[in-house]
Amino acid sequence: MASIKIAGLNKRFGDTPVLKGLDLSINDGEFISFLGPSGCGKSTLLFCIAGLEQIDEGSIRFDSKEISDLGPRERNIALVFQDYALYPHMTVRDNIAFPLRQQKLDDTTIGKQVAWAADVLGIEPLLDRLPAALSGGQRQRVAVGRAIVRNPSALLMDEPLSNLDASLRVRMRTEIRRLQKQLAITVIFVTHDQEEAMVLSDRIAVMKDGIVQQFAPPMEVYAKPANQFVAGFIGSPQMNFLPAELCGGSTGQILGVRPHDLKPAGWTNGGLSLTGELLLIEPAGPFQFLDVSVAGHVVRATCTDPSGLSPGESITLHASADAVRYFAAEGGTRINQHYMETESRIHAL
Ligand SMILES: Nc1ncnc2c1ncn2[C@@H]1O[C@H](COP(=O)(O)OP(=O)(O)O)[C@@H](O)[C@H]1O
Ligand SMILES: [Mg+2]
DSSP states (O other): OOOEEEEEEEEEETTEEEEEEEEEEEOTTOEEEEEOSTTSSHHHHHHHHHTSSOOSEEEEEETTEEOTTSOTGGGTEEEEOTTOOOOTTSOHHHHHHHHHHHTTOOHHHHHHHHHHHHHHHTOGGGTTSOGGGSOHHHHHHHHHHHHHTTOOSEEEEESTTTTSOHHHHHHHHHHHHHHHHHHTOEEEEEESOHHHHHHHOSEEEEEETTEEEEEEOHHHHHHSOSBHHHHHHSSSSOOEEEEGGGGTOOTTEEEEEOGGGOEEOSSOOSSEEEEEEEEEEEEOSSSEEEEEEETTEEEEEEESOOTTOOTTSEEEEEEOGGGOEEEETTTOBEEOOOOOOSSEEEEOO
């Protein structure tokens, strides 16, 4: 087990900076996600921590030990890749035993460790099969088994669930979280899926263009996004953004309100009211999404009962004052400001 401290980390490919002055302090036993769009540098950062990529500047410490000059084997870190990379000609047992054989451990120790990993993951009945005879979820478990079998200081996972179908993804992420709790191991989990990061993590590092935008617990990232990028990346459907002056705010600001906080309302007292034309009602199971055109902007809202609503008609939406966020139009930083207008009603032009 280890804490991981990254300071002033810079990484370039040729002349192109890919990681730009990163600082991150990860506690022992924490479950951390690196979350961001494709190409933002998540895998590169993970590979720098694992020792598969060299860093250009900065330091990486495990506990208090500088490890940026150590090779991957000396770091005692386990990595699980998206494609699992199991050896096709080896049985599950031999795949899991492989890292221990490389360490030249004796057969009794190897047997014990493999049995332990198989037990933790519930894959004992599969030990004599070849990878070709396993389902996607089973292969994933074997890859995790091979990773944890030598008691690594940290487990790093690069989009490990992206090859699985939707329902299996949800089941496997629960298993990964259970395993992390049981082993009390430090986990770094790379994903571009905000929901996955939200449900799994103790803290999420939201990344964009090689820079960590915010590093905080899931609900803090959701409720107090550092900037407009984080606000838009976390939460589904995406937060609505409107020029604030439309809603009685100052120019130079963007107002943000999440679809789940914006609901049809007849009479409202205080908070934000938006009136416009209902364009579309989209069923989404327990509630429905409403697309409403307000002053030339399409705004998304939710409602539980759409009876009485028809597209083409006028509709008024309401959000309470504390659901409203503000961002600087320039740069997108969140402005810590409360929605003050008690009777602000924005109508379609
Ligand atoms: N080996 C490499 N050589 C050159 N550029 C690379 C290499 N690996 C990644 N990159 C570039 O670095 C950036 C970050 O990539 P990556 O870390 O894979 O992003 P992510 O995992 O967030 O999708 C991308 O622009 C990518 O094209
Ligand atoms: Mg990647």
